[in-house]
Amino acid sequence: xxxxxxxxxxxxxxxxxxxxxxxxxxxxxxxxxxxxxxxxxxxxxxxxxxxxxxxxxxxxxxxxxxxxxxxxxxxxxxxxxxxxxxxxxxxxxxxxxxxxxxxxxxxxxxxxxxxxxxxxxxxxxxxxxxxxxxxxxxxxxxxxxxxx
Numbered sequence: 001x002x003x004x005x006x007x008x009x010x011x012x013x014x015x016x017x018x019x020x021x022x023x024x025x026x027x028x029x030x031x032x033x034x035x036x037x038x039x040x041x042x043x044x045x046x047x048x049x050x051x052x053x054x055x056x057x058x059x060x061x062x063x064x065x066x067x068x069x070x071x072x073x074x075x076x077x078x079x080x081x082x083x084x085x086x087x088x089x090x091x092x093x094x095x096x097x098x099x100x101x102x103x104x105x106x107x108x109x110x111x112x113x114x115x116x117x118x119x120x121x122x123x124x125x126x127x128x129x130x131x132x133x134x135x136x137x138x139x140x141x142x143x144x145x146x147x148x
Contacts, residue, residue, distance in 0.1 A: 030058025031109065031117050033091075039123030042097050049094040052119055056083045066110040067091055073098065074105045074121065097125045 033054035042048050056062060061084045067076040075094040083089050093107055104122040111117070 029115075029117070030056055030060075030062060031111060032057045033109075033117065033119060036120040036122065037093075039095065039121065041124045041126055042095075044100055044125050044128040045097060047094055047096050048123075049092055050121060051090045051092045053088055053090045054083075055088045056085050059085055061085065062112045064089075064091070064109060064111050065113075068108045068110070069093070070106040070108075073103075074107060076107050091119075093119075093121055095121055095123070100125050100127055 031054050033052055037050045037052065039048050039050070061082040063080070063082050064078050067078050069076055073096045075096075076091055077094075078091045079089050081089070091107070091109065095103070095105065102122070102124045104120060107119050107121065109117045109119065
């Protein structure tokens with residue numbers, strides 16, 4: 001019976017300490033940024049971009065070390081400058097819209113020597129426009145005008 005009570009107490013203490021680590025980790029996050037952007041329906045073959053604005057909510061300046069997209073169809077751009085406490089900056093994310101259909105892509109931000117934050121873009125690329133048929137009326141007008 002003492003062993004069972006000991007195991008229960010040990011399990012409870014471990015679960016409480018795990019919660020404390022999680023809370024401490026959340027408290028240390030210094031980048032405040034929207035988690036996602038929905039482009040809605042976009043035209044096939046027309047690249048789109050969105051600028052994710054973020055704020056340094058920490059007490060020290062930090063630098064975005066890298067921003068990595070989940071695939072080559074998504075291109076992030078960001079400032080290499082330090083972001084002071086309370087200051088804002090942005091990460092611009094582009095999507096090339098070359099493939100028809102729904103998409104959801106992740107972009108991971110690396111900052112403060114090993115910390116990461118993942119943001120997402122999503123939307124739907126419409127069907128490609130059908131090629132326009134040749135306007136035969138224009139040819140007829142050209143022939144008529146050349147006879148004069």
